[in-house]
Amino acid sequence: MIDYARPYEQNMCDLYLAPTPPAQARLDDFQVFKKGTAYIYGNYYSNSYDAYQEPELDTAVYHNLVNSREYRREDWKYKVVADWNEDDTVSWLIETAQCLGFSEYDVPFYNFKVHGLDLKLMKREEVLQRMITPNVDPMLSRRLADAVFEKLQNRLSEEMYRDRESSVFRYVESDPYQHSDAVQTVLDLDSLEHKNRLYTSDYRPNDSSLLQGACDSSDDAEDVFRSSETASPEYYGSDGSKSGDEDDKRKSFKRPPGRPKGSGRKISKRPRSVSVPEFLRNLLLDPRYCPSIIKWEDHAQKKFRFMKPDEVAKLWGKMKQNDNMTFEKFSRAMRYHYRQSVLVSVPTARLVYQFGPKGPDITTANPSMVKVKSETDVNEVIFS
DNA sequence: CTATATTTTCCTGATT
DNA sequence: AAATCAGGAAAATATA
Secondary structure, eight states: OOTTOOOOOTTSSBOOOOOOOOOOOOHHHHHGGGOHHHHHHHHHHHHHHHTTOOHHHHTOOOBOGGGGGGGOOOGGGGSOGGGOOHHHHHHHHHHHHHHTTOOGGGOOGGGGOOOHHHHHHOOHHHHHHHHOOTTSOHHHHHHHHHHHHHHHHHHHHHHHHHHHHOSSOOOGGGOSSOOOOOOOOTTOHHHHHOTTHHHHTOOOOSOHHHHTTTSSSOOOHHHHHHHHHHOOOOOOOSSOSSOSSSOGGGGGOOOOSSOOTTTTSOOOOSOOOOOHHHHHHHHHTOTTTHHHHEEEEEGGGTEEEESSHHHHHHHHHHHTTOTTOOHHHHHHHHHTTTTTTSEEEOTTOTTEEEEOTTOOOOOOSSOOHHHHHHHHHHHHHHHO
């Protein structure tokens, strides 16, 4: 059953041309040397496919909520807001949200890909509108929006003040978010063994006074938020792991018994990663991918066709940080979903599959299927 | 940490 | 002949 599939959201797949981060070395890379045939085989494939690559899609990155880490650049720190480009705005937003003790997964950052000038003009209400997203508690989004808005206003007024002080503006020394030195070693084996590390532990507290509660066991946004206001997080006395040389003030506080107020709400921590069927659904509902590389064959029957199987596989690989993904392997993953009727095969037709009874929800507010349908027919004629 | 679910890799054999 | 399909097997990852 694929009841875990998140509802489709616009911008769920996001396409952008940011430089791709250095690919993580995977153990799989080395397996090539264990199998002589695979080595030659692989070369052959990659060479022949290179000829078909379309530059536009080559640099495309399928974005899902998981890789906001692409926006970890810090250019924005050295510019005035008015000079921020879209990426600067997003980078700032993500970092600010984290400094405030929120999870980056609560931030629908793709709604904030705006130039700094537009951000400046944004009213509190608009920030809120953009912050709202189906998977996050609206109250949480509201607090996040408010807090972010305040931060923005602070920065803007500080800029104004500095502008009067000196005509030459430099932001560096006033940076409220000094980043700690990167703790990265070339020989760090962890980075080889677990790619998740990138988004689980890449996160470094920038403001310890605010972040005290953000990284610990609290699931509750209320707790996190309150700790930033009153600095009264819970004290772990039993195992002793948190006591000792830590902050003395903490010892005088003890969490009152019972469930903290408002702790029943669910906030999004790390969202479940996108499954193969979900991924397909997302592409199918996104006009940036839909007719071009994958399209509906028959929306009513949930049938779809791969136009460029290798491009789809490449996107999947990109999303999973796996440069070795091929349609061959991707389709194997698809076939495993036959068992549960999430997908069903369409015999005789090649590159055509179908969502089964347990498939993801494919409804959408703006179906572009009508147009697709006619293109289908055209292509059909040409093909045969 | 354990168990289950999903995905990746590789492979054999069949089909178009 | 090259692509695509079907699954088995096993290992790797992800999630509960």
